[in-house]
Amino acid sequence: MKGGDVVCRSEERKKRNQRKLGNRLAPHLCVILLILVSMLVGCGSSTSLTSSVSPEAKTESLxxxxxxxxxxxxxxxxxxxxxxxxxxxxxxxxxxxxxxxxxxxxxxxxxxxxxxxxxxxxxxxxxxxxxxxxxxxxxxxxxxxxxxxxxxxxxxxxxxxxxxxxxxxxxxxxxxxxxxxxxxxxxxxxxxxxxxxxxxxxxxxxxxxxxxxxxxxxxxxxxxxxxxxxxxxxxxxxxxxxxxxxxxxxxxxxxxxxxxxxxxxxxxxxxxxxxxxxxxxxxxxxxxxxxxxxGLGKGILLTAVALLPFVIVFSILVFPIVYIVRRRRRSRGASKQKE
Known part of the structure; x- marks a missing residue:
């Protein structure tokens, strides 16, 4: 009886330990699942956005x-x-x-x-x-x-x-x-x-x-x-x-x-x-x-110029006298020839 009780107790302890481990892992598994779901949703939105871009915009950017x-x-x-x-x-x-x-x-x-x-x-x-x-x-x-x-x-x-x-x-x-x-x-x-x-x-x-x-x-x-x-x-x-x-x-x-x-x-x-x-x-x-x-030529010319007025006056005065004297001589010579 004692041996059977010991085995039952040990099995109960194992089950309790497994329950405790499951309770500890459950929150972590939930967090992991949430992360995976969010990643899948983000990839889907990005693909939808990239697919929604027009080919002209792609061409311009390129x-x-x-x-x-x-x-x-x-x-x-x-x-x-x-x-x-x-x-x-x-x-x-x-x-x-x-x-x-x-x-x-x-x-x-x-x-x-x-x-x-x-x-x-x-x-x-x-x-x-x-x-x-x-x-x-x-x-x-x-x-x-x-x-x-x-x-x-x-x-x-x-x-x-x-x-x-x-x-x-x-x-x-x-x-x-x-x-x-x-x-x-x-x-x-x-x-x-x-x-x-x-x-x-x-x-x-x-x-x-x-x-x-x-x-x-x-x-x-x-x-x-x-x-x-x-x-x-x-x-x-x-x-x-x-x-x-x-x-x-x-x-x-x-x-x-x-x-x-x-x-x-x-x-x-x-x-x-x-x-x-x-x-x-x-x-x-x-x-x-x-x-x-x-200088000699100049002196002679100046002397001639200085005497010119006197020569002119002398000629005017002397010429009539000379003319009268010559005429009288001619008349005397003509009268002598007649005689």
Whole structure:
């Protein structure tokens, strides 16, 4: 009996424990079920909302997203291309270190001619006029001139620009002037390589400028617009520098430079002074004689003018008397002949 009571008690205890566990798990299961139901309801509403959106709205949203993506891609491509073009144009600056094989450079060389000439002449003043006339006839001009005169020499220094095609002819004509000593030296500078490099850099910068202008038209953000504007300003400044350098080289190539020094030695100056002194004496003597002769003529003319009134009055008074005397003589001579 005792063994049977123990078994019954143990079974009752198990049942009580199971009931207690069920009572404890029931609230948790209810909460879990509620969460699952709310999740299912939310998914259903979201699907219904998404299904209720019109296809046009979907298309617009997709188009907007695509446009944004395209703009971002364009801006990124623009920045990459600008960096690439800038780096390429900068690398072209090192072209002077490598041989340039350009077909136009081999045919049309860009050469700058310069000459230094020293001339000793007999008469600087006369040669100076001849030099000015020669420069004018060749189509050149004087950019700088200085005149010097001291106890040793009298002369001037010229900086002359003449057309390149008349460079040699001008030097030949200078040598044909009345000179006692003629010295000259030439220098030739080939700027073809630099000029070709400038042309390639200018093309690259022009391309960057055009692309920047296109990107600025498409830019939508203020930051990108400011960035493109700064890069464009820098590019345009570089273009102006390249164009200015090209103009300078073209001017050097088209107009050659001649540094000319002309002087008259002290011996010629002294001889000229002696000749001038003797000539001045002759001139002064001749001038004195001419002045005396002119003075004599003036005196005679003034005397004649002063005596003219007296001559007129004397003629008026004397002429009747002379006429009467001659008539009487004639009448007397006629009466004597009759007798």
């Amino acid at each position: 188009g907007t997203q695509v446009d944004r993506d395209n703009q971002q891609n364009v801006q990124e491509m623009a920045k990459n291309e600008i960096q690439t073009e800038t780096s390429n144009s900068d690398t072209n600056r090192t072209a002077d270190q490598e041989p340039v094989t350009h077909p136009a450079a081999a045919q049309d060389r860009k050469l700058v001619y310069k000459a230094e000439i020293t001339m000793e002449v007999k008469e600087y003043d006369a040669v100076k006029l001849s030099i000015n006339d020669l420069i004018h006839r060749t189509g050149g001009y004087i950019t700088d001139y200085s005149d010097t005169q001291n106890d040793h020499e009298h002369g001037g220094v010229y900086t002359v620009r003449v057309p390149a095609e008349k460079f040699q002819a001008t030097i030949t004509m200078l040598e044909q002037l009345d000179v006692e000593r003629f010295e000259r030296s030439y220098t030739t500078q080939d700027v073809t390589e630099e000029y070709v490099d400038l042309e390639s850099r200018l093309k690259a910068k022009r391309l960057v400028e055009a692309r920047l202008l296109g990107y600025m038209e498409k830019a939508t953000k203020a930051e990108d617009l400011l960035s493109f504007s700064d890069t464009l300003a820098t590019t345009q400044e570089e273009i102006e520098r390249i164009v200015g350098r090209q103009k300078y080289l073209n001017n050097l190539v088209s107009m050659s430079t001649i540094q000319l020094r002309v002087y008259e030695s002290v011996e010629n100056i002294a001889a000229k002074k002696l000749e001038e002194a003797f000539g001045e004496r002759i001139g002064r003597t001749l001038n004195s004689s001419l002045e005396a002769l002119v």
